[in-house]
Amino acid sequence: MHGVTGKSDAVLISPAPTSKIMLLLLVTMTGVAPISLYMLVPALPVLALSFGRDISIAQMTVSLYMVGLACSQIIMGPLSDRFGRRPVLLAGLGLMIVASAGCIFAESLPQLIAARFFQALGGATGMVVSRAIIRDLYPRERVGAMISLVIAVMMIAQMVSALFGGLLETAFGWRAIFYVITAAALLVAIGIAVALPETRRARDGGPGGGFRGDISGLFGSRAFVGYMLCQVLASQIIFTFAGAGPYIVVTQMGRSSAEYGAWFATTGFAYLIGNLFCVRFAPRHSIEKLIWFGLALQLAGALLNLAWGLAGLNQMPSWLFGTQMLVMVANAFVMSNSAAGAISVRPQAAGTASGAMGFLQMGLGSLFSQFGAYLGGHFASPVPLNIAVVMLSVACAATMVFLVPRGGVVATEELIEQAEEEETGLL
Template identity: 85%
Template sequence: MHGVTGKPAATDSTANATPRIMLLLLVAMTGVAPISLYMLVPALPVLATAFGRDISIAQMTVSLYMVGIACSQIIMGPLSDRFGRRPVLLAGLGLMVAASAACIFAETLPQLIAARFLQALGGATGMVVSRAIIRDLYSRDRVGAMISLVIAVMMIAQMLSPLTGGLLETAFGWRSIFYVITAASLAIAVAIAMMLPETRRDRAEAGGFRGDVGSLFKSRAFIGYVLCQVLASQIIFTFAGGGPYVVVTQMGRSSAEYGAWFASTGFAYLIGNLFCVRFAPRHSLEKLIWFGLALQLAGSLLNLLWGVTGLNQAPSWLFGTQMLVMFANAFVMSNSAAGAISIRPEAAGTASGAMGFLQMGLGSLFSQFGAWLGGHFATPVALNLAIVILSIACASTVVFLIPRRTVMISEELIEKAEEEESGLL
């Protein structure tokens, strides 16, 4: 890739020496923030009662946590490019440990909300840095598969986290959730300190943050990959925001039934990531993106068709086609993320941070937009149409912004030659 100025601190051979340990570390650092988010959700009504506040105030322990995740992405990514992956990870997890302990001893709801924001700011370091580490360790066409593998393993734990949080709150009270989070984040920090090598690429040029940002955003390919990944993620946020209103209000079903159906889309996303891992060794990154885009658009068009004809007034039609969209979404998101952080590998942290910040920042807006669509219309057609438009926008970024495969091949050859030359030196 353009801008590769030195040999990575660790190569594929390094990763292959301890693949299971490396995978576990990547999963742990990626999942600690989102798992901590979902563990507290079942306890929100109890928090409101315990502190004598309205449930909307207790909800801020979740909403401001998401703001903290977004802020962390844009801060920690560039710092990891400058100071290294290990020190930034350890500093972020150290902040999470301290903030989680503060949550345990919070006496007021505002104190808990502030501590949760700091918890997210530190914990989300692993989300942004893990993608940079994967790019440090693996070649461009293996990055998407590794991101998918990490997501697939993490999602299993993430889907169980609300259940875990609910059981802890019921048995030991809501503060027990933060005892577990504190212990887990401390254990992850110790494991990283003991087992994770520094993987950041050598930087022969002192471009710094401004230089990295400038070079990235001058690249049409980078902008295309980022927009593709971010727009694909907004499909998830939009559907998650509007889905409850469609199922409960429009279809007259229970919230428990909605929860069961929504879990099916998460399962489809998980399976999509596993299939991406399976197909990645035999297909290029671009082919996997196009496969995902085609299937994603087909699923969203079917969803719209059922809405127009009135068939998806039944949850099975709505979620059946949405499962197809989510399966395809896994291919689009992981491989477009791989493309974005491969444009300038020594600035992978900055690229990962910008992508994560846009994803989470826009996600809060699109979630509200989805809720508005679900709550202000009598049928799911408006929500279906929004997902179709997002799917078309995803494909458009690839068509109009990302260079053809021949250009990407030449860039890969440049990167390979540079790495071989560095190895000889």
């Protein structure tokens, strides 16, 4: 397959750093924004008390942060295609450093909320650009494995970030969290400035180039729309379950919030395991095969969970979360490989593709988390949530069946590369 073996598929503008350094850079630039999100969560009650405001106002330091994550991706992805990965990354992290310092010296909760929005706007640059860099550096069939590897390593850090934030707040106060975030963002920026080469593919600036050309080329491709929707819909399973979970476990089942937290951690662990399996299997199987394996396992787990719900067994956390762990293992296969497919349809527009996908994922995520909360809080059993997860799993499979052409993705990529080579020859 030319997209894997052809020389133009992995051309770099400058030599790549060693694989260990590159992995570290990708993980840190991807993780700095989400880790900063989770670190503050344990301190929300203290923030409300410190500023004398309601907890719902303090919650806006999280909710508007997520809005910043979504807005950043739709902006920074196209900018990285136009101006390069390095300058956009450094500018975004520079904004995050300044905003994090603003959080330290915030004198009111509205000031802190505004600073958190800009902190997310800058920090999310690493999330969107890291996927584009992976596509710049690796052939199509390795992209899914690399995304899974980065997610797997990052999730280990995310799983302890809330605990670390809680310890910081207890020992030194909530402002200490932002001192650490500022220092971390500064270290990531220095690492990128010193060790990361520019990886963006050279663009000819012709009629098919530029932002408009990228957008029309991407959204005119059934393959891109199919892969993107598959990835986005799969992510909504996570948001929906996370929104409903506290109400189901605490309100319906009468368990403590601490017990809910422990059970919810099992889904994150399952997602981590799924990504590690994806890394192992990716070298021997195509992106499409891995997606279909994940879709089949995801639907099987969702149907099994629905069966437990109809049988009345899901009133115990072990039944509900046991099968949800199976769904999350499968979800890792679907999300990482469909993301790889989406950013590979038009490789020179990988940043724009990554940004559009991230924007939809976060934007819809805020709606589906509210939808999940409604399902958990307005019904007396988990069955409505189980039905929603089944429907989302079916919708993921439908995007692959009806939108992604068989063999069309590789053909599209080959035609792009062939056209670039022919134009280079004419010049």
